[in-house]
Amino acid sequence: MKRSRSILYRTMMIVFALLPSLQAFPKKLSPRYTTYRIDAKLDPETKIVNGKMVLTWKNPSEDTVSTLQFHMYLNAFKNTESTFIKESGGQLRGQRIDKSDTLSWGWIDIGKMENEQGEDLVPRMRFIHPDDDNVNDRSVVEVTLDKPVLPYDSIVLKIDFISKLPKVFARSGFNNNFFLVAQWFPKPGVYEPAGMRYAKKGQWNCHQYHAHSEFYANFSKYDVNITVPQDYVVGAVGALASDKDNGDGTITYRYIANDVVDFAWTASPLFEVVEDTWKDVKIKILLQPEHAYLAERHTRSVKEALEYFNEHLGKYPYSTITVVDPPIAASGAGGMEYPTFITAGSFWGIPDEVRLIEMVTIHEFGHNYFMGLLATNEFEEAWMDEGFNTWFEGRIMDHFYGEKTSFISFKRFHFGDGEMQRTGYTTMPNPKVAEVYRYAWQYPAGGYSLMSYNKTATWMMTLQGLVGDETMDEIMKTYFERWKFKHPCANDFIAIVNEVVKKRHGDEFGENMDWFFDEVLYGSDVCDYKLAVIKNKRVRKPQGILDSIIAESDTSANGERLYSSKVIVYRLGEVIMPEEVLIHFDNGDEVVEKWDGRSRTKGFSYERPEKILWAKVDPEEKIKIDINFMNNGKTTEPRKSVAWKNMTSFLFLLQNIIQTIIFFA
Amino acid sequence: MKILTSYKNGFSNTFRNVHLITIVYLFVLIPVLLIALSYWSAFRKAIDDFISPGKLLSGFDYTAYTELMRFEGDRISASQVQAVWLVVFYLFVSLFITAGTLFILTNKDTKSNLASFVSGGSRYFWRFLKLKLYFIFIQLLFAALVWVPFAIMIKFSEEGSFNEKKMFFTLLPFFIIHFLMLIYLFTINNYTKIIIVAEDTRKVLGSLWNATKFVSRKFFGAYTLTILLSIIPILLIIFYWKLDLNATSGWTIFFILIVQQIFVFLRSYMRIWFLAGQVDYYRS
Numbered sequence: 001m002k003r004s005r006s007i008l009y010r011t012m013m014i015v016f017a018l019l020p021s022l023q024a025f026p027k028k029l030s031p032r033y034t035t036y037r038i039d040a041k042l043d044p045e046t047k048i049v050n051g052k053m054v055l056t057w058k059n060p061s062e063d064t065v066s067t068l069q070f071h072m073y074l075n076a077f078k079n080t081e082s083t084f085i086k087e088s089g090g091q092l093r094g095q096r097i098d099k100s101d102t103l104s105w106g107w108i109d110i111g112k113m114e115n116e117q118g119e120d121l122v123p124r125m126r127f128i129h130p131d132d133d134n135v136n137d138r139s140v141v142e143v144t145l146d147k148p149v150l151p152y153d154s155i156v157l158k159i160d161f162i163s164k165l166p167k168v169f170a171r172s173g174f175n176n177n178f179f180l181v182a183q184w185f186p187k188p189g190v191y192e193p194a195g196m197r198y199a200k201k202g203q204w205n206c207h208q209y210h211a212h213s214e215f216y217a218n219f220s221k222y223d224v225n226i227t228v229p230q231d232y233v234v235g236a237v238g239a240l241a242s243d244k245d246n247g248d249g250t251i252t253y254r255y256i257a258n259d260v261v262d263f264a265w266t267a268s269p270l271f272e273v274v275e276d277t278w279k280d281v282k283i284k285i286l287l288q289p290e291h292a293y294l295a296e297r298h299t300r301s302v303k304e305a306l307e308y309f310n311e312h313l314g315k316y317p318y319s320t321i322t323v324v325d326p327p328i329a330a331s332g333a334g335g336m337e338y339p340t341f342i343t344a345g346s347f348w349g350i351p352d353e354v355r356l357i358e359m360v361t362i363h364e365f366g367h368n369y370f371m372g373l374l375a376t377n378e379f380e381e382a383w384m385d386e387g388f389n390t391w392f393e394g395r396i397m398d399h400f401y402g403e404k405t406s407f408i409s410f411k412r413f414h415f416g417d418g419e420m421q422r423t424g425y426t427t428m429p430n431p432k433v434a435e436v437y438r439y440a441w442q443y444p445a446g447g448y449s450l451m452s453y454n455k456t457a458t459w460m461m462t463l464q465g466l467v468g469d470e471t472m473d474e475i476m477k478t479y480f481e482r483w484k485f486k487h488p489c490a491n492d493f494i495a496i497v498n499e500v501v502k503k504r505h506g507d508e509f510g511e512n513m514d515w516f517f518d519e520v521l522y523g524s525d526v527c528d529y530k531l532a533v534i535k536n537k538r539v540r541k542p543q544g545i546l547d548s549i550i551a552e553s554d555t556s557a558n559g560e561r562l563y564s565s566k567v568i569v570y571r572l573g574e575v576i577m578p579e580e581v582l583i584h585f586d587n588g589d590e591v592v593e594k595w596d597g598r599s600r601t602k603g604f605s606y607e608r609p610e611k612i613l614w615a616k617v618d619p620e621e622k623i624k625i626d627i628n629f630m631n632n633g634k635t636t637e638p639r640k641s642v643a644w645k646n647m648t649s650f651l652f653l654l655q656n657i658i659q660t661i662i663f664f665a
Numbered sequence: 666m667k668i669l670t671s672y673k674n675g676f677s678n679t680f681r682n683v684h685l686i687t688i689v690y691l692f693v694l695i696p697v698l699l700i701a702l703s704y705w706s707a708f709r710k711a712i713d714d715f716i717s718p719g720k721l722l723s724g725f726d727y728t729a730y731t732e733l734m735r736f737e738g739d740r741i742s743a744s745q746v747q748a749v750w751l752v753v754f755y756l757f758v759s760l761f762i763t764a765g766t767l768f769i770l771t772n773k774d775t776k777s778n779l780a781s782f783v784s785g786g787s788r789y790f791w792r793f794l795k796l797k798l799y800f801i802f803i804q805l806l807f808a809a810l811v812w813v814p815f816a817i818m819i820k821f822s823e824e825g826s827f828n829e830k831k832m833f834f835t836l837l838p839f840f841i842i843h844f845l846m847l848i849y850l851f852t853i854n855n856y857t858k859i860i861i862v863a864e865d866t867r868k869v870l871g872s873l874w875n876a877t878k879f880v881s882r883k884f885f886g887a888y889t890l891t892i893l894l895s896i897i898p899i900l901l902i903i904f905y906w907k908l909d910l911n912a913t914s915g916w917t918i919f920f921i922l923i924v925q926q927i928f929v930f931l932r933s934y935m936r937i938w939f940l941a942g943q944v945d946y947y948r949s
Contacts, residue, residue: 176825415727633716
């Protein structure tokens with residue numbers, strides 16, 4: 001008894017002694033096939049980051065891997081011959097590179113790459129171009145190893161590199177003394193073993209940097225030392241572990257980030273720092289001084305996003321979130337996402353009624369889930385990140401700020417985020433321009449954002465409308481919990497949808513939901529249903545020679561006049577959706593008919609004392625992918641006053657303009 | 666206090682000229698109404714018997730409006746194009762209206778009727794058009810005087826030294842200076858027209874020079890009177906903006922139409938008052 005008590009006591013002592021250490025090494029959430037230890041030093045004058053990296057790469061497969069492929073993203077900004085500059089014309093989201101300024105260009109160069117035996121692998125490097133035939137593109141390098149990496153074994157490399165930051169116009173770079181350092185180190189691609197995503201055999205997935213693509217990388221552990229001049233304020237992915245004054249006018253900040261797919265950081269002497277918390281998440285906002293008064297809008301947006309995502313998708317597993325507000329001259333760095341670190345964007349004087357700050361902050365935060373935790377391949381399936389996130393952004397904005405007012409609400413002019421997403425797709429010049437399911441750089445011009453953001457968000461809204469909010473939440477929560485840290489692909493998501501819908505709705509939508517994705521994801525046709533005709537005709541007694549006629553009455557049992565009424569609905573588009581048709585009679589009665597939406601024409605007939613007053617297909621506007629809601633409803637008593645109201649407004653506006661001209665004549 | 670006297674005389678002279686106000690108002694109403702009726706007809710056909718445009722009755726609905734313009738906008742666009750051309754046409758008609766107005770205001774013996782208005786308008790239209798062309802050139806010159814130094818300052822400033830807040834506060838004084846100059850030019854423009862009509866002269870440049878001398882000699886008076894005469898029109902605009910009227914049914918639409926036309930009528934009054942005040946100041 002005495003002995004067992006002693007053992008128990010000693011065990012408890014050991015456990016309590018280890019407790020702090022256990023907390024310092026939180027549970028591993030992801031496979032962490034790569035580990036980075038980086039020492040980076042920024043020279044603000046030359047815009048160069050000198051880097052020393054120790055990279056551990058673990059072979060995730062049963063294959064023996066004899067090459068490594070690295071993204072060298074910054075080489076996309078090296079000259080006009082890169083794939084990125086060729087495809088983009090040197091611009092992104094309206095920001096343009098200044099080709100005449102040599103400081104504008106950026107690049108990355110590996111000076112040394114040593115294996116554990118001390119052998120330099122640089123002579124074994126060659127640039128490759130897996131996506132196109134551009135031999136001048138330097139955004140992917142392949143290293144042939146002297147000793148292959150055996151299955152599930154690791155390789156450790158010491159890499160010295162220099163990154164020259166471009167003048168920022170596309171995510172990464174500098175402007176004056178503001179630095180947003182992203183995609184700045186040699187980053188291995190993802191080795192996909194057979195069976196992962198679409199891989200039939202083990203292969204590298206390491207695409208070139210395209211104008212329309214973002215990124216794809218392993219879940220990793222980062223331990224990064226960032227050395228900057230003393231007066232610079234730094235923010236980065238992960239949590240600040242320590243800082244050290246080097247005594248030479250520089251400070252080194254050490255950041256550690258676990259289970260993340262990327263590491264980016266920022267530095268500027270002008271940042272004003274605002275800190276807050278939401279439950280156990282530390283929020284840090286780095287603002288330009290002229291935007292400091294907008295801090296509350298940023299922190300509120302982050303908290304709203306945290307609250308909504310935690311409730312409707314899953315727990316945010318990290319302890320920090322940093323939001324960077326770039327200066328207006330560096331707005332090319334804004335609106336971007338990295339794990340636990342996002343760039344938003346604002347401008348001085350922006351009215352409260354224009355919720356651009358909220359929209360961008362919520363959107364970029366959302367990427368932490370889709371880009372960061374699910375980490376789908378943004379090159380090949382951009383829509384799984386951008387589209388799902390855009391849909392969530394609309395949900396959050398509409399939830400907190402109203403469906404019709406969430407984005408802009410200024411006097412009587414207003415519109416909502418969700419409706420803006422939808423109309424972005426429905427009002428495109430050619431909604432059939434491409435199917436959503438394409439590699440990001442293969443959309444036709446103008447198609448990337450509208451297809452991967454807007455159309456995807458619209459069909460997600462449609463799916464939500466079809467199956468209901470509760471089922472949709474279960475789909476998303478199941479998808480997130482099952483696939484976080486695992487790089488899912490389209491098939492994985494579709495399988496979850498099929499599983500949950502079958503469980504909750506049985507065969508209501510058919511054997512499975514593959515038909516839905518065949519239409520909206522893999523197809524490019526449009527959905528358009530039209531309430532074409534409403535007819536009301538009085539039932540009359542038959543006339544003529546009636547000897548063999550079985551005459552039906554022209555009145556009801558109560559003696560009321562009967563009407564033979566009909567509603568006809570057309571399917572104008574090729575996409576088929578199950579529909580509801582609401583018929584409203586002049587006595588206030590309503591009938592809701594369900595229709596599978598297949599045939600080109602569908603009629604609904606009634607014989608009643610009441611006439612049909614109006615009818616609407618998809619009365620609750622659940623099928624958001626219908627490109628024209630206006631033709632969904634018809635009435636037998638159109639309201640003429642709408643035209644009069646518009647006319648009087650038009651008249652007054654024109655008179656105002658003319659009187660102004662007369663005044664200054 | 667000649668300024669106040671001219672201000673009051675302008676008001677009372679205008680008040681006595683109901684016919685003139687009505688003529689100016691009808692010039693602003695009739696052609697515009699014809700276009701508006703064509704717009705009404707097109708809009709009515711566009712909304713047909715669809716339900717969703719009905720949402721526009723209670724207020725703005727982004728989806729309803731966007732889809733109406735997307736799918737039926739072609740029907741309405743013809744009227745919108747007509748409206749644009751009407752506005753262009755009024756760049757010239759406004760000179761005619763101003764000429765007709767000044768002809769009646771400056772000649773006490775002239776009857777305030779349509780015949781006099783048209784006679785005065787046609788008599789002085791070409792001289793006013795010539796003046797307009799001179800003024801476009803003068804305004805461009807003044808704009809260059811203000812904005813070229815600004816552009817030079819920006820070009821030679823350190824890169825990245827301007828954020829949007831600094832830019833706004835740097836731009837603001839230039840805007841204010843330009844705005845104050847525009848008031849000065851506007852005042853000279855009006856007095857030039859008054860001189861052309863009052864003296865019945867064909868010498869446009871000479872009148873321009875005389876007006877410049879007049880305004881410069883009586884700078885405080887002329888400039889202040891211009892600002893004083895602008896106050897009520899500006900307040901009227903703010904007042905209407907604050908009213909924030911919204912029609913949601915047939916009767917309220919009609920009511921708002923009446924209110925709007927009252928505003929248009931009052932602004933016609935303001936315009937004549939403006940010129941009448943300046944005529945009186947010129948003559949005093």
